[in-house]
Amino acid sequence: MNPAFSACGEIARTQDPDRYLSALFASPAEREALFAVLAFNHEVAKTRDVVSETMLGQIRLQWWREAIDGIVAGAPRQHEVVQPLAEAFQLFGLERDPFDEILDAREADLEDAPFTSLGDMKAYGEATAGGLGRIMLRILGEDRAPVLEAARAASTAWALTGLLRSVPFHARVKRLMLPRDLLAEHGAAIGDYNEFRDTPALRSVVQGVAMAARQEIQVARSAGGAGFKRAAPVLLQARLARLYLDRLEKAGFNAFDPAINAVIPLKAWSLWWGRLAGRV
Numbered sequence: 001m002n003p004a005f006s007a008c009g010e011i012a013r014t015q016d017p018d019r020y021l022s023a024l025f026a027s028p029a030e031r032e033a034l035f036a037v038l039a040f041n042h043e044v045a046k047t048r049d050v051v052s053e054t055m056l057g058q059i060r061l062q063w064w065r066e067a068i069d070g071i072v073a074g075a076p077r078q079h080e081v082v083q084p085l086a087e088a089f090q091l092f093g094l095e096r097d098p099f100d101e102i103l104d105a106r107e108a109d110l111e112d113a114p115f116t117s118l119g120d121m122k123a124y125g126e127a128t129a130g131g132l133g134r135i136m137l138r139i140l141g142e143d144r145a146p147v148l149e150a151a152r153a154a155s156t157a158w159a160l161t162g163l164l165r166s167v168p169f170h171a172r173v174k175r176l177m178l179p180r181d182l183l184a185e186h187g188a189a190i191g192d193y194n195e196f197r198d199t200p201a202l203r204s205v206v207q208g209v210a211m212a213a214r215q216e217i218q219v220a221r222s223a224g225g226a227g228f229k230r231a232a233p234v235l236l237q238a239r240l241a242r243l244y245l246d247r248l249e250k251a252g253f254n255a256f257d258p259a260i261n262a263v264i265p266l267k268a269w270s271l272w273w274g275r276l277a278g279r280v
Contacts, residue, residue, distance in 0.1 A: 007081075008085075009032065012039055012042070016038050021268055022271060023035060025236070030092075032088075036088045037136060039084070040081055045128070047106055047110070048109045061106060065103055067082045068100075093138070094139070098135050105131070114180055116179070121209065125160050126155070129158050133151040136233060140230055147223070153223065154235045154237045155237055156216045158238070160212060161244050164213075165261055168256055171193050171196055172196075186201045188204070203252060217241060232275045238280035240267075243270065
């Protein structure tokens with residue numbers, strides 16, 4: 001086993017612990033490739049948070065575009081994530097298109113334009129977490145249409161749930177990541193959001209996004225079928241999303257409640273049971 005993969009495993013474990021747990025259900029060779037992909041995703045997802053100017057973010061993402069160019073050309077850069085990722089490309093015949101989709105979505109992240117609609121929010125989730133899910137399925141050797149649809153839905157549910165879990169962080173930096181159409185529909189004030197004021201209107205907006213995430217979970221549950229166990233590292237994202245959505249619902253859809261992101265007891269056992277039972 002290439003020792004460079006262990007660095008990616010550590011990045012996945014510390015920076016993306018939930019998907020790290022899901023990846024543990026893959027075979028050893030697949031698992032290390034999944035870690036490389038998760039490490040890549042972390043590196044590009046954090047771009048907005050580590051740069052002070054939009055142009056610097058664009059430069060960082062361009063570095064990653066060129067890194068993917070080098071991988072495709074057979075000349076990967078010397079980097080703790082790029083080289084393991086290049087090995088994953090070679091071993092599993094990965095294609096660059098979903099990587100480009102992720103990079104494009106992260107470049108859009110650099111702007112402050114909020115989601116116009118819930119549909120836009122879901123499209124963002126499909127481009128980011130969904131693109132990652134398609135890459136992971138390729139590694140897992142699963143390309144049947146029903147499983148692809150289940151993975152799309154599971155990844156989108158996870159992305160929507162993640163955005164809801166991140167409301168306190170985004171509000172702290174005055175970045176609106178809730179859809180404007182739901183805000184207008186329920187009369188929710190952006191000022192309340194920015195000032196961490198829990199209002200019935202904001203709760204209704206959060207509930208609307210949570211309902212959309214639960215609908216995607218239901219799609220993932222019905223579409224997974226016989227391919228569930230092989231695709232579990234991706235499809236279990238729906239189970240993870242459900243655990244956090246249950247917390248959110250218990251909090252009355254108050255996204256500012258710190259209990260939502262508290263440690264979930266026996267989370268790993270819940271994933272193990274889901275894998276064993278073949279359901280999210």
